[in-house]
Amino acid sequence: MMKRILPLCLVIGFGIILIFTVLSDVQPFGAFPQRPLIDNQSVGQAILENAPRTTGSANVVTSLVWDYRGYDTIGEATILFTAVCSVAMLFRVVRRRE
């Protein structure tokens, strides 16, 4: 019985902490996000304010993924390519042995 109650208390306590953290920082719907870190010098804030003007994309996520961090996304596509190649290679080897 003790084994079940202790994890339950931990989960409930952690959940309450998370809910209060979110509620203390929640923004009204439609408000422009304000996330200053030190002296209003935040990378996220600068990107949010400048992304539509500098990249021409209405979707800030896309402008991040393909413009600010294009190298990273090309790397992701390379990972997918490698995964597809290795799956094809692996199953071809299995077939030849049979």
Added chain:
Amino acid sequence: MAGMTVIVRTISRLMFPFMLLFGIYIVVHGHLTPGGGFPGGVVIAAAAVMILLAFGIESAQRKISVLQAELAESFGGLMLVGLGLLGVVLSLNFLKNVLPLGTVGNLFSAGILPLLNIGVGIKVAAGLVTIFYAMLRVTEDEK
């Protein structure tokens, strides 16, 4: 794999064009609405896999052969790298947004971002279909 009953076949024949259209919409509007190349490509691949499950592997490979799927995946990858090299040629920076930006919110805006989204959409869709074909080939041989 032989395929499924007539109910599944009819429903999936009806659903297939809409799923394809929805996937293409997610890919093409990647720079305007939530979505982009990766999720749109997965939706397109799901449509192809649904046809494969409903009608069997033979009729699916009559629509898209293994070679076509592999070629499309390589084409998507080459399109990404080629658009990156276009930036090198025109302004000495890899993946530089060299095309005109246009008006924010229009379909034809944001320079090379929609083209990159289309490239990665082709790549993801064809890659997942290739993985599915490769795995199915092994289960075919075990029978």
